[in-house]
Structures are given as C-alpha cells and as structure tokens.
Amino acid sequence: MKTLESSLILGILPCVFHLPLIAPYQNITIPAELKTVVAKVPVNATSCSVTCGLGFKVEELCEVTPAGERRNCTLRTSDCVANWVCGLQHFSVPSGRPFQISCLSAQATGVDSQAYIYTWRLAPGLITTNDGLFKPFKSTEPVIRLSPTQESDAGTYRCDVQVAKTLKVIKRIYFGVRVIQSDLVDLNFEKSLTLEQKIAENEEEGGKHNVTHIEMQQQQSFWQSKLLSDPWIGLAAGVLGGVLMSVVLYLVRKAWRRNAAEK
Structure with a gap:
C-alpha cells in the first residue's frame, strides 16, 4: 500500500511543476483607436406619462467623450410601462345614446397600434374584476363603440394589451358600464x-x-x-280684506236695526 501511494505522488509531482504559472494581474493595453471613440448614451429621462399601462417618456441622448464631455445632445421619445394593471373604471350611460371605451389613453394615441394585440372579454350584467366570470368578446380593435347603447350592453369589459412580438401583457383595464333607461332618470x-x-x-x-x-x-x-x-300682492290683499270687512259690518248693522225696529 505504501509503495502504491509513493508511486502516485511521484507521478503527480512532475505534472504539477510543469504547469505554466498564471500571473494574478496582467496589464491590459487599450488600443489607441478606442481612446477616441465617442458613445451616444441617455443621460437624462422624464418619468412615464401614465401611472399604468402604455405611456411615453422623453430621454436626452448625448455624445460622451472619453474625457466625460457631453455634446450634440438630442431628445428622443420612447414607450414605457410603469404598471400594467390599471384597475376598474365606472360609467353610467343612458340607453339609446352612443358610447365608446378605449384601451389606449390620450397620452398613448400616437403609438403604432399594429405593434400591439388587443383582447377583449366581457362579464355581462355584472360590475366585477373576477376574471373567472369573463367570456370572450369578439373585437380586436383598441376601441369598442356602442351606438346606440342598449340595456343588454351593461356589464364589465376587460381589455388586455400585449406586445405583438413577445405577447407580453403591458396593460389590463376594466370598464364597468351601467345602462340606465332614459325616461327614468335625468343625468x-x-x-x-x-x-x-x-x-x-x-x-x-x-x-x-x-x-x-x-x-x-x-x-x-x-x-x-x-x-x-310682493308689495302689490300685499296691497291688493289689504284692499280686498277691507272691502270684505266693510260688507260684513254693513250687513251686521242692517240686521241690528231690523231687530230694533221690530221690538
């Protein structure tokens, strides 16, 4: 056994001593061409224009030299998503009137609608966010138009916005629509x-x-x-009361005289 161990050690030692030594630190030489390269990078940006869903932000791009100098700065508008869940919005609509709901906010009207997929679902007759109660609603457009609105249109509409290339959901919003008969209430x-x-x-x-x-x-x-x-009404009422009082007094006095003459 000792002979075997000794043979293994003697066989390994030559291999160890013949390994090349690797220095822990080596000097890295940067080519002279890279020292003059100017990179254009974003140096500042605004917050997203919306708190949920698809919005936009404005970025400032500048050329940065190796010395850290900024030059030739430009502004660029790009899409952004702060939070993809937008919650529930309520609407009360008189029957017979046109009404529309849109997945896209006013801030995102300039985006390329073809780059996104719009999926609608409906919970008929209910105001809810329970996803198990929704059924597919046939529409692939970002806007649903109800013209005219009927009582059967009441319910909660859910819209999911996905990126066409990655199918990533970037917005989900619920629209609770109540339809009220026009002859029952004036809004x-x-x-x-x-x-x-x-x-x-x-x-x-x-x-x-x-x-x-x-x-x-x-x-x-x-x-x-x-x-x-008002003063004329009071004056007329006073005159009329005086006339009535005079007539009553005249009749009373006439009756009193008649009784006195009979006695």
Whole structure:
C-alpha cells in the first residue's frame, strides 16, 4: 500500500511543476483607436406619462467623450410601462345614446397600434374584476363603440394589451358600464342646481361648472320680479280684506236695526 501511494505522488509531482504559472494581474493595453471613440448614451429621462399601462417618456441622448464631455445632445421619445394593471373604471350611460371605451389613453394615441394585440372579454350584467366570470368578446380593435347603447350592453369589459412580438401583457383595464333607461332618470346634474349651488360648485371645482351670464341674468330677473310683485300682492290683499270687512259690518248693522225696529 505504501509503495502504491509513493508511486502516485511521484507521478503527480512532475505534472504539477510543469504547469505554466498564471500571473494574478496582467496589464491590459487599450488600443489607441478606442481612446477616441465617442458613445451616444441617455443621460437624462422624464418619468412615464401614465401611472399604468402604455405611456411615453422623453430621454436626452448625448455624445460622451472619453474625457466625460457631453455634446450634440438630442431628445428622443420612447414607450414605457410603469404598471400594467390599471384597475376598474365606472360609467353610467343612458340607453339609446352612443358610447365608446378605449384601451389606449390620450397620452398613448400616437403609438403604432399594429405593434400591439388587443383582447377583449366581457362579464355581462355584472360590475366585477373576477376574471373567472369573463367570456370572450369578439373585437380586436383598441376601441369598442356602442351606438346606440342598449340595456343588454351593461356589464364589465376587460381589455388586455400585449406586445405583438413577445405577447407580453403591458396593460389590463376594466370598464364597468351601467345602462340606465332614459325616461327614468335625468343625468344632467347641473340642470337641477340653484344659482347659489352653481356658484359654490364652480368655486370648488375651479371653473369646471361654469355659470353663464345668461343664467345669472335669468335668476336675477326672476328674484327681482318676485320682490317687486310682493308689495302689490300685499296691497291688493289689504284692499280686498277691507272691502270684505266693510260688507260684513254693513250687513251686521242692517240686521241690528231690523231687530230694533221690530221690538
């Protein structure tokens, strides 16, 4: 056994001593051509234009020299996705009116719609985000138009936006649509507001509900005519009351005289 071990050691030692030595650190020489190369890289960028789904951001690209100098800077717009889940949006639509819902936000209207796949699903008659209740809805467009809207159109519409090349989902949004009969309710909330409520609403919303000059004139003329007519109404009521009182007194006095003459 000792002879075998000795033979193995003697056989390995020559191999070890004949291995080439590798230096832990070697000097790397950078070619002179690379020292003059200028790279164009993004040095700054804005945040995504939307909080969910497909948006855009603006990047600043600059040529950076080996010395760190920036030059020839340009701006570039590129797509971005901050969060692909956009939640549920509610809508109440009178029956008979046209209505549309869109997967693309106003910020993303300039993107190439052919680069994405739009898949719609519908949970009829329900307002829900339970994906097990949805059925396929035949549409491949980013926009669904209901014209006119019918009660059977009520429900929750779900839209998934995928990148055509990778099939990656970059946006999912739910649209809860309630369809109300037009003859049962008037959705024009501003129409029923008084002048004071319109002014208060206008101040709170920062000009969202504007009170027109015509409306103010109509309200003012109404109250002015009411105030002017109130004294005349009181005067007419007083005169009429006086006449009635005189007639009553005259009849009472006449009856009293008749009784006195009979006695």
